[in-house]
Amino acid sequence: MVDTISSTVAAGGSLLARFRSLLERLNRMPILITIAVLWLVLMLAIAVSADLISPYRFTQMDLRNRLSLPVFMGGSWAHILGTDELGRDVLSRLITSIRMSLLIAFGATIIGAVVGVTLGFVAAHFRGIVEQAVLALVDFSAAIPFLVLALAVLAFFGNSLVLFVCLLGFHAWERYARIARGLAISGRMHGYAAAVHQLGASPWRLYGRHILPNIASTLIVSMTLAFPEIILLESGLSFLGLGIQPPDTSLGNMVGFGREYLSSAPWIMLAPAFVITATALCVSLLGDWLRDRLDPTLS
Amino acid sequence: MLHYLLSRLLRAAVSIIMVVTFVFVVLRMSGDPAMVIMGADAPPEAIDAFRKAWGLDQPLWIQYFSFFEAIFSGELGRSMRDGRDVLSVVLERVPSTLALTVPAFLVNLVVGVPAGVYAALHRNSLIDRCVMVMAVTGFAVPSFILAMLLVLIFSVNLGWLPSAGQDSWLNAILPIATMGFGGAALLARFTRSAMLEVLGQPYIRTASAKGLPWSAVVWRHALQNAAIPTITIIGFMLGGLVAGAVVVESVFSWPGVGRLLVISVANRDLGVVQAIVLMIAITMVAANMIVDVLYGLVDPRMHGQARPARR
Amino acid sequence: MNAGTADLLEARDLARSYTVRRGLLGRPTLVRAVDGVSLTVARGETLGLVGESGCGKSTTARLVLGIEPTDTGSVTFDGGAMPRSGTAAWAHLRRRMQMVYQDPLAALDRRLTVGVQIAEPLDIHRIGTAAEREERVAAVMAEVGLQPHHAARHPQSLSGGQRQRAVIARALVTNPELLVCDEPISALDVSIQALVLNLLGDLQERLKMGMLFVSHDLRAVRQISQRVAVMYLGRIVEEGDPDAVLHDPAHPYTQALVSAIPHPGKTTTRVILQGDPPNPANRPTGCAFHPRCPVATPTCRTQAPELKPRRSDGRRVACHVAHGEAAAARAPASLETC
Ligand SMILES: Nc1ncnc2c1ncn2[C@@H]1O[C@H](COP(=O)(O)OP(=O)(O)OP(=O)(O)O)[C@@H](O)[C@H]1O
Ligand code: SF4
Ligand SMILES: [Mg+2]
Secondary structure, three states, X not given: OHHHHHHHHHHHOOHHHHHHHHHHHHHOOOHHHHHHHHHHHHHHHHHHOHHHHOOOOOOOOOHHHOOOOOHHHOOOOOOOOOEOOXXXXXXXXXXXXXXXXXXXHHHHHHHHHHHHHHHHHHHHHHOHXXXXXXXXXXXXXXXXXXXXHHHHHXXXXXXXXXXXXXXHHOOOHHHHHHHXXXXXXXXXXXXXXXXXXXXXXXHHHHHXXXXXXXXXXXXXXXHHHHHHXXXXXXXXXXXXXXXXXXXXXXXXXXXXXXXXXXXXXXXHHHHXXXXXXXXXXXXXXXXXXXXXXXXXXXX | OHHHXXXXXXXXXXXXXXXXXXXXXXXXXXXXXXXXXXXXXXXXXXXXXXHHHHOOOOOHHHHHHHHHHXXXXXXXXXXXXXOOEHHHXXXXXXXXXXXXXXXXXXXXXXXXXXXXXXXXXXXXXXXXXXXXXXXXXXXXXXXXXXXXXXXXXXXXXOOOOOOOOOOOOHHHHHHHHHHHXXXXXXXXXXXXXXXXXXXXXXXXXXXXXXXXXXXXXXHHHHHHHHHHHHXXXXXXXXXXXXXXXXXXXXXXXXXXXHXXXXXXXXXXXXXXXXXXXXXXXXHHHHHHHHHHHHHHHHOHHHOOOOXXXXX | OOOHHHEEEEEEEEEEEEEEOOOOOOOOEEEEEEEEEEEEEEXXXXXXXXXXXXXXXXXXXXXXXXXXXXXXXXXXXXXXXOOOOOOHHHHHXXXXXXXXXXXXXXXXXXXXXXXXXXXXXXXXXXXXXXXXXXXHHHHXXXXXXXXXXXXXXXXXXXXXXXXXXXXHHHHHOOOOOEEEEEOOOOOOOHHHHHHHHHHHHHHHHHHOOEEEEXXXXXXXXXXXXXXXXXXXXXXXXXXXXXXXXXXXXXXXXHHHHHHOOOOOOOOOOOOOOOOOOOOOOOOOOOOOOOOOOOOOOHHHHHOOOOOEEOOOOOOEEOOOOOOOOOOOOOOOOOHHHO
């Protein structure tokens, strides 16, 4: 499937042909997926240009305008989404939070994939006791809900942004490890990987040049499925006050602080809550769609 | 069968050993365990007694084994906040948590399974679409947001239900609804696809071709076969319930184990955190093991194999 | 040892068993895939290895290439002991010994073009400059009958025969001295099998390679080999000149194999093998073939026959009856007619 696409692209060659095939693929996307992609593009654009587009600095307080209403509830255009209890502009905070949450989710997803794939390959390469150790670790991470594990680590080590991202990175590592190990073993037992090994290739070449590209589509699908989970996990921990700490802000963090004003100023919490939900929904829709198209073997 | 049971027991034991090892390592890495567990301002004689009890003056590998001994004899340290034995601090919260999780689990089953079966039997109908939308929403709306939306609607706007505390049974409704919805959505989605898969099998077509009434086919063949994969995610859902309890109890100020965990993490009351983590891990491992054994009983083909990977 | 000291490859008493275990605590069973195989391949010579599915042909092929360690026995290549798999010395030796696989599509990486993959051994072993590599790839592609434009194609857009040619080209690009072919034609369309077989024969002759040709197709082996070895349950039971072995099989198992070859216009007595198909996890005592052997004697049940030259014509065979050491239980079927 991917192969036919990539080979037609390669055969087409010219930029125009490539563009046309992109358009064709867009045409074949269901409307829901198109909306999801557009939403994610919007989120990415916001995250990238956060400093340029936010009307205020996200920490800037306007003490005379505390808890002012958003425009759609009859507020002024000075603060389109209203202000919070300290008079900080909700829109600006939302923009900064989107950047923070996406950054964490990207970082953590990549860390998880790198750790998982590496351990999976190590298990497949060395087999024996090494493999058993990795499998025991996989069992272990399946044994405790990740939220609880994360809470334990945060309790023992305290909180910092780097630790937090790394910690979230360990979410779902075992999924990548399982996939990478399984596919590497089956590749090595029979097929191209065994053949490349017999050519005298080093493990680096074998795993990096041959096995990794061959399992990439499966991995990308898994990453798309894990990404919204990390967004939800991050926002959940930040909501509990155990993730991102002020003065930094993230989506979950905003919802958490908005909780105090749920009855008097629900807009503080509603805007980030909507962004969290919509983003998680869009990425997982996209992931499901990609999975059906690229990789029917994943459950 | 015996082999299967034994091997499953062995895997469970390995998991528990790893959890304890994890706690041991994390505890070592974060400083002097005596100080960490007892708190820096604990009386020196108490700290000394703790050191002796845990064998902190011994070499590391002996400490490792005495750590196991301490844990399995229930010697988990004292809470920093009130100096009470952590095990009793944690255990007295367990009934509150069960009062939420058990009903929530029942809601999961009673709502999720029929919804999934109905959706599969009436594929592409309006109800099927609704079930699918609910299922996807159930994943994408995290429990803390759902909880707050419910509070916003039923407590703030309508004033029907209390939003926090544990004064009457009314307080439990919103938390149970929150936890019930997420799990039910997951279960409905899973049951639906398990049913669809079974309904597509040749033996179903054979059975209905033999002239059995459709309801009998569904009841006798489809449901029972779809139950097999559905059992597998129940262990997985338990993890979701535990994580859900942590969040939901915090939102609704419900004095259960989950809220205790969050408070203890915030206060770095490590003895309590350690006790809760161990307790949850052991419960989860045991539950997963029981599910696996059940699964092995229902489906003898699975002997010696792990359950199919779940997501 | 008919080739004396000049052998390119010499394998002595190779044995390899696998423990197959069901579940974590399941009882492990020992599968003796290869159980005491000795063989030699001289430079410029093709040794055919035949036997039914599961008798250990592929395992033997992996063992002689050193891809897998042997339990006992030794492999000597060009006078030196085979280094352990994965070591630098082993990897270095790969340029001199190559392999052709049964399923060419599985043996090629679908993500890379055929040209890149044919060049890969040169990259791995750092042979030549970029320009020289390109030249070498073009030359070897021409040699195996691929068009230059095939280099830019991905394996899945080639036909089965072209894929196998690409695999052969990749194997030949470093000018190996030994080529091991594991059922190289059995996955191909019947119409292409002969072409690829002829190609392999020509190349072997022209490049003076030693070749181990594994197959379950007696006729293919006869066409391409200078010598043939017949395997049964992990052991070689008969070895000799292909024409002689096929015309006058000495071992009852070979006789059965030969009689199973469909021959248009010839009416032969077919020896139908009785009993269960062989199971390497449960090797019968004595001669492993005795439960299925039509001429088995009581000795066969207890004593394993040795592979040694027959007194009459020097044919190497492992069978009590063929050596005249035990009287046949009943007269062998009239195989002489074929
Ligand atoms: N890696 C392995 N692990 C376990 N058992 C193996 C392994 N490789 C081979 N075997 C077993 O060893 C025996 C011989 O296998 P082998 O592949 O060498 O046979 P073969 O003669 O090549 O058969 P075929 O014609 O089917 O390719 C078989 O019973 C097989 O199941
Ligand atoms: S040794 Fe006996 S059993 Fe084996 S092949 Fe010869 S006659 Fe048959
Ligand atoms: Mg084989």
